[in-house]
Amino acid sequence: MDNNQTLDETLDENSVISLTDQWSSLTPDERREKFKELPRTDAEELFLNLPTHDQAELISEASHLEKRSWVRLLAPDDVADLIQEMGMDHKEDLLSLLDPQTKREVIALLAYAEDAAGGLMSTRFVRLRAEMTVDEAISYLRIQAKTHVESIYYAYVLDSEQHLAGVISFREIFSAAAGTKISEIMQTEVLKVPPDMDQEEIGRIFSQHDLMALPVVDENNVMKGIVTFDDVATAVQEETTEDIHKLGGVESLDAPYMKISMFEMIKKRAGWLLVLFLGEMFTATAMGYFQTEIERAVVLALFIPLIISSGGNSGSQASTLIIRAMALGEVRLRDWWRVLGRELMAGLALGVCLGLVGLCRILIWPTREALYGPHYVLVAVTVMISLVGIVLWGTISGSMLPFLLKKIGFDPASASAPAVATLVDVTGLIIYFSVASFVLHGALL
């Protein structure tokens, strides 16, 4: 059952909507072909709907004159994205195609980081004056709606120095009585963001407040532009994919799975895999120290995978919960102390839980004496105590590692399940053999 049925059925295969959908699955030659065949207005519509990456492809193949007409179709923030996509080598070339006003706006946008409010914002928003009446505002909006504004759903009320004085939704203007002054109906308490605010933080504000757009103002409350919901949604989705990849122990692919070249993909995966492998080599070193214990009591070796993986699993649970909670803004750096308290409790409870299951597993196994020797009860106790210690340790490492990484300026999502598991494996072995030395001393060791 394909959910897309209604979409596919109702749309003509060569319509702009279908083409936008298929675009990324076409070969570069097919794309060139289809684009040429389209009537001019459809081609423009398609071009405006494509992601920056595909726009860049089309632009780079166009002649100089075509290039100018395509680039001039775009809003300043989209031109800035295009320049960032095509690389700074093309900057002067692309800027030279613009009219002087747009060029100034694009240069201003390029000064901000791509993933901050300033880099995402559009400078073409709808402006009003507080002293206008609703009827004047509507005529004025009607003129602005015809020009290249990003969104007409909110109008921003500015004073003569461009300070943001208030905001009013289109709908509020529209449903108010004709003679009312804008200053009487505008909202003066405005949610606004600084140009350097990160896109993830902006995403949180959008989802908490159900807004369509947010104004960007500098430190003097001077209006710089607006960030719209859809810009941030795409950005947040990309960031989430990056987080998920990191959580799985892969460097982010930066391209769809089916599109990326085999060499590129192996390179991205080999990096982390090798780092983890080198980290995991310490387990061989640690085991080397306990070689005599293993020789005397081979039974101990049997439980090594079971015990160290329990530490890894509980650590991976803890780090995943904390990393997601951090990304959603539910947990902040200063909360580490409260998290530690919770995780100590949770880790202890989970450790006791697994420990008891492990104990019973050995004690009630039918062939326990043949398999684990005459001291099977002591072996069972060793396994139980080790499990409590290792699960507790895994939980604490897994929950604290994201805080540590964030504190020293790294991405907390690097505390991936495999990374935490590797970290916990080495210490897990040390815990296990230390407990064994103590419990089995005089019996097996």
Added chain:
Amino acid sequence: MDNNQTLDETLDENSVISLTDQWSSLTPDERREKFKELPRTDAEELFLNLPTHDQAELISEASHLEKRSWVRLLAPDDVADLIQEMGMDHKEDLLSLLDPQTKREVIALLAYAEDAAGGLMSTRFVRLRAEMTVDEAISYLRIQAKTHVESIYYAYVLDSEQHLAGVISFREIFSAAAGTKISEIMQTEVLKVPPDMDQEEIGRIFSQHDLMALPVVDENNVMKGIVTFDDVATAVQEETTEDIHKLGGVESLDAPYMKISMFEMIKKRAGWLLVLFLGEMFTATAMGYFQTEIERAVVLALFIPLIISSGGNSGSQASTLIIRAMALGEVRLRDWWRVLGRELMAGLALGVCLGLVGLCRILIWPTREALYGPHYVLVAVTVMISLVGIVLWGTISGSMLPFLLKKIGFDPASASAPAVATLVDVTGLIIYFSVASFVLHGALL
């Protein structure tokens, strides 16, 4: 450095915006207190901005008459959400508070799954007739904007049988000449979704097409309602959190990390941890079969954690990439064959890569003979061949498990890093000891 500075500075602590932000961090008593203190209009504004969960809390504490006025503030889709949140026990009670028209709409909405288009949609959209002129349309919209419509940014053009004939954005109406007929400027090629389309699928359509709202139509093209971008964004974010939790091997918490009770959290984590533990117990069984090999060549035990974790890590990489690509719609069930091809190649390359590093690690280690015995070269070869096999096996299992789970109707995200690692651990041991038996036969074994 707190990015929220500008927000905090510009807002009064008891403003509606600040209260909405703080709400979830207040205790139930504080919430009750603050809510009572607010002037009526602010209280209403706050109530409308709160998530369903918090609305339900306030409603359940209100008197019958208060309840009615609060519930009547809500749009039909929000009432339906509220009923789903409070449980079907409260259904009749809450429905009785509504006017007959809204009641009918809410009952219709409750018939759809919460996470499908029908369950997310609003029935209060803006309608126009094709034969209207732009000026007539604007006056008509001005009336509709005053009533309780969800979004005025698109107007839907319906015929007398409620069939969807076209769509037009507010801005297009607004910037067109006064006497133009709507039928001349409306778009007749409309992206629309069926009521049973899943929210993740809708989220993909939104992000591909940069839309604010999508019409929901039944199989006869009769307009049922609209789904807005923000409804789906929240839903998609929740689903992503659920996916991430599953990927980390935790049952989804369904509540913010800091809010959930300790008992609830331990329960959610213990479930998967126990399942994984029981699965991992097979490693002890598998190792039991190889006890004599370990006794004869204790050196083999040293590399067990290193080798099985490499299988787990490569499997976790593969499953994470595939699960995310599935969630984004980049990979579909029918692509399994192409994915298998890619992963066979990638797994082999990664396995050879780790195998060579492992080989060198043993061959060049200064104390290699003391640590690994006279047959250290054979041990190194065993480790190398095992790594190739295990990494390849991990990669294939990790990439195919999500397809298998999806095929049999489970959530592919359950193929979490810990689950794949557990699966791969047992087979990894078997591969390792089989290779060892073969390579070391006559030498150590």
